[in-house]
């Protein structure tokens with residue numbers, strides 16, 4: 001059976017740097033509050049009109065393809081992870097297919113938020129191992145800056161997010177590559193970290209914790225004015241609830257991957273956690289007793305870029321020479337859903 005390797009990796013972050021102090025011009029917040037709670041110093045915001053989730057993805061993908069030594073026409077499947085697609089539908093995968101003039105290949109969007117990239121890698125791994133595809137382009141890209149609540153109501157979440165994209169090309173290999181992937185979900189907390197609209201839940205099948213919207217009659221537009229007024233078109237997060245679950249599930253899913261492969265935490269050469277919050281990553285590091293050089297964080301520069309955070313961090317770690325051939329690399333993510341997962345790979 002073929003194994004799966006990362007043959008090429010690329011990233012793109014917008015030029016526009018937005019520091020915490022820059023945010024204080026339009027949000028009631030402070031550099032001190034943001035750094036102390038999240039470790040974030042600055043993030044990138046995409047150009048309002050000229051950059052989209054897809055255009056950023058294409059830039060990251062071009063680098064990944066070039067490093068893998070293949071052309072866009074040789075890609076035989078696209079998997080695109082994002083929570084901020086250009087359109088509500090269709091997904092961004094087909095927009096990449098069009099923009100990069102690819103063949104009429106399959107394109108799949110994955111809507112698993114912070115763990116979207118790990119889910120995408122896992123799906124791609126199955127396609128490679130069964131021999132169905134040979135060059136899969138996996139992308140994580142987000143343009144959060146366009147849809148954040150910059151009022152005091154949404155400041156706990158709006159200061160966290162940043163924009164950017166990362167991409168990898170997965171190919172078959174004889175050597176061990178992706179050793180295993182592990183995916184989980186617990187929908188009990190679906191409303192703890194969510195954006196309710198556009199959605200079709202207005203008939204109250206869900207008792208949302210911030211529900212103040214009027215009933216929208218069937219057939220009405222996706223978003224009524226009352227929904228917009230009640231901020232249901234912005235991400236909502238119960239931060240402490242997310243924190244509490246994340247610090248349990250991150251270590252658990254990393255240990256699950258290690259156990260399955262008869263490995264121990266001391267075997268990890270580099271852990272790349274989803275860049276949710278530096279405090280969460282530090283907690284996980286402490287719990288697994290990993291030294292500083294075994295955990296890669298770049299949240300201070302880019303904030304939380306959701307599905308893009310792992311491929312951006314992986315790319316940056318690789319470019320900095322922190323990943324060598326044969327290294328054991330662990331990717332782990334936790335986020336909205338809740339969904340979480342890990343991928344263990346030999347580089």
Ligand code: ACO
Pocket residue numbers: 028029030033034037038114155156157159160193237238239240241242243246275276277279280304306334335336
């Ligand atoms: N600036 C200043 N004050 C703020 C801000 C802000 N940006 N946001 C919230 N506050 C205030 C609140 O109004 C509140 O004030 P009060 O005590 O007067 O009522 C106070 O700070 C505490 O608010 P909390 O929401 O309880 O803030 P908390 O201390 O929990 O920190 C944070 C918020 C950083 C989001 C934290 O809960 C956290 O780290 N949660 C983990 C979730 C996470 O990292 N999510 C990332 C996205 S999801 C993912 O990727 C997994």
